[in-house]
Amino acid sequence: MDRDRTLTAAAVDALIADGHIIVIFEDFVLQLDSWLGKHPGGRLAILHMVGKDATDEMKAYHTPATCKTMKAFRIGLKPPGIWTNRTPPIRRGSDQTPQENPPPATATEFPGGNAAAYTDWAENREVDKDTEGFPSLCPKVQEEIAQKYRALHQRVRDEGFYECPYLEYGKELARYTTLFAASMIALRYEWYMTSACFLGLFWHQVMFSAHDAAHGAITGNFKVDSLIALFVADFCCGLSIGWWKSSHNVHHLITNHPEHDPDIQNVPLFATSPSFFRGIRSSYYDFTFAWDAVADFMVPYQKYTYYPIMGIARFNLYLLSWLHVLSAKSASLGSSKAWWIRPVEMAFMSCYWYIFGYLLLWCTLPTWTIRVAFVLVSHIVTMPLHVQITLSHWGMSTSELSESESFAQRQLRTTMDVDCPRWLDFIHGGLQFQAVHHLFPRVPRHNLRKVQVLVKEFCASTGIPYTLLGFVDGNSKVLGRLGEVGEQVRHLVNCQKYMAHFSGVDGLH
Numbered sequence: 061m062d063r064d065r066t067l068t069a070a071a072v073d074a075l076i077a078d079g080h081i082i083v084i085f086e087d088f089v090l091q092l093d094s095w096l097g098k099h100p101g102g103r104l105a106i107l108h109m110v111g112k113d114a115t116d117e118m119k120a121y122h123t124p125a126t127c128k129t130m131k132a133f134r135i136g137l138k139p140p141g142i143w144t145n146r147t148p149p150i151r152r153g154s155d156q157t158p159q160e161n162p163p164p165a166t167a168t169e170f171p172g173g174n175a176a177a178y179t180d181w182a183e184n185r186e187v188d189k190d191t192e193g194f195p196s197l198c199p200k201v202q203e204e205i206a207q208k209y210r211a212l213h214q215r216v217r218d219e220g221f222y223e224c225p226y227l228e229y230g231k232e233l234a235r236y237t238t239l240f241a242a243s244m245i246a247l248r249y250e251w252y253m254t255s256a257c258f259l260g261l262f263w264h265q266v267m268f269s270a271h272d273a274a275h276g277a278i279t280g281n282f283k284v285d286s287l288i289a290l291f292v293a294d295f296c297c298g299l300s301i302g303w304w305k306s307s308h309n310v311h312h313l314i315t316n317h318p319e320h321d322p323d324i325q326n327v328p329l330f331a332t333s334p335s336f337f338r339g340i341r342s343s344y345y346d347f348t349f350a351w352d353a354v355a356d357f358m359v360p361y362q363k364y365t366y367y368p369i370m371g372i373a374r375f376n377l378y379l380l381s382w383l384h385v386l387s388a389k390s391a392s393l394g395s396s397k398a399w400w401i402r403p404v405e406m407a408f409m410s411c412y413w414y415i416f417g418y419l420l421l422w423c424t425l426p427t428w429t430i431r432v433a434f435v436l437v438s439h440i441v442t443m444p445l446h447v448q449i450t451l452s453h454w455g456m457s458t459s460e461l462s463e464s465e466s467f468a469q470r471q472l473r474t475t476m477d478v479d480c481p482r483w484l485d486f487i488h489g490g491l492q493f494q495a496v497h498h499l500f501p502r503v504p505r506h507n508l509r510k511v512q513v514l515v516k517e518f519c520a521s522t523g524i525p526y527t528l529l530g531f532v533d534g535n536s537k538v539l540g541r542l543g544e545v546g547e548q549v550r551h552l553v554n555c556q557k558y559m560a561h562f563s564g565v566d567g568l569h
């Protein structure tokens with residue numbers, strides 16, 4: 061095969077139509093069929109890029125050394141000029157695919173075809189105001205943004221922001237050790253609830269380092285960072301980093317897409333977009349989130365249930381962790397280059413339950429009341445972590461605008477940063493620079509404040525709005541979104557009752 065031939069767009073389309081996994085990287089057309097099942101970043105990360113120029117995504121998630129090896133998969137050169145991104149097959153037919161499946165535009169397209177119900181819905185439906193003020197989606201404009209992002213990325217590299225300031229991790233380690241030691245000392249003196257509080261604070265803090273390591277943002281070595289992440293998340297916290305990586309990588313690549321980003325798929329408890337009202341098929345979970353009576357009941361109150369549910373969110377993470385580690389999906393990773401992660405996770409998570417569940421809860425705590433209280437207090441104390449995770453995205457745009465939208469613009473449209481004084485950085489654990497982190501996921505956390513300055517310059521020069529809010533305003537934005545969508549559900553439920561009453565048509569379910 062002549063790997064220096066230029067492949068026309070039609071030839072690439074034909075290959076994709078034949079089921080080949082084709083991605084554009086720099087000037088090359090890559091065929092990743094044989095790599096898909098071996099990819100340490102999982103199958104979905106690649107499937108979401110089929111037919112697209114994924115240069116920026118690929119450079120953001122891989123070391124330069126890994127990027128060099130990618131050219132081994134080239135089957136030709138892309139045609140000169142700007143590549144017109146195709147919709148990846150995994151996203152075709154999705155409710156949010158631009159042009160293919162727009163929301164009802166007339167009363168006849170509305171469920172039940174009821175004019176009054178449609179008018180009510182149309183007047184009250186969420187308009188994604190968060191897309192206002194962004195640069196045009198014209199491919200030329202987006203290509204210019206991509207070029208500026210590449211120059212920015214080069215600057216981030218040249219100025220040494222990929223180098224980890226290990227001293228900062230020394231300070232982190234001292235903090236984690238102090239919190240854990242305080243918990244153990246309190247336990248020794250039978251101050252059980254104090255011990256539970258310190259243990260929760262330890263979990264809250266230490267998980268930030270698991271996040272850094274899982275992104276390869278500590279040593280930059282995939283195996284070493286994965287082992288750090290495994291030790292912290294699985295052994296110290298009982299949570300599967302393999303599960304977290306598999307969902308988090310997809311979340312980063314297709315942020316805030318209702319059908320593909322697992323981080324916003326929380327029906328029937330929460331809905332941050334009206335797209336959920338029709339029920340959605342999640343490509344990550346391979347599961348349909350049907351809109352049902354429980355969603356009708358819960359979502360209108362979501363702005364009130366947000367904090368209480370975040371308070372117990374950690375219990376759900378245990379469940380998702382074990383489901384992942386025991387699932388066939390995880391077992392199939394046995395054929396991938398990251399096969400060793402699963403057995404290590406099983407060992408570490410079992411150790412966690414032996415130490416926390418058996419030695420601490422069962423053998424050390426004297427009564428059932430104290431055991432239950434200890435579990436609740438230690439887990440609820442981690443609530444700010446769950447708020448912080450959701451804060452960066454839940455108030456932001458959930459629209460799918462156009463395949464031509466650049467990586468940088470998409471990340472800045474769907475992600476916001478939290479403004480805080482430098483001395484409070486440790487409380488947010490780097491997640492306050494979420495938009496900066498989404499642009500440069502492998503940059504060590506302690507450098508993000510400096511990179512933020514460059515990102516602000518980039519936004520000023522491209523005209524992309526940069527959302528930076530104080531913690532309280534950020535919370536208000538999320539609550540505002542939850543309230544808006546909840547209100548729409550209330551309207552829809554009323555419409556449904558109206559239609560059922562007058563015409564016997566069931567409009568929503």
Ligand code: HEM
Binds near residue numbers: 114126
């Ligand atoms: C469609 C394009 C691709 C996307 C979106 C993508 C995404 C990712 C992501 C998100 C990770 C992080 C995994 C983790 O730490 O859990 C990763 C890791 C990795 N990917 Fe890819 N990937 C793509 C294509 C490729 C290709 C073509 C290669 C071939 C060399 C490759 C090789 C690797 C390797 C070796 C790692 C481990 C981390 C490293 O060494 O940099 N990926 N990828």
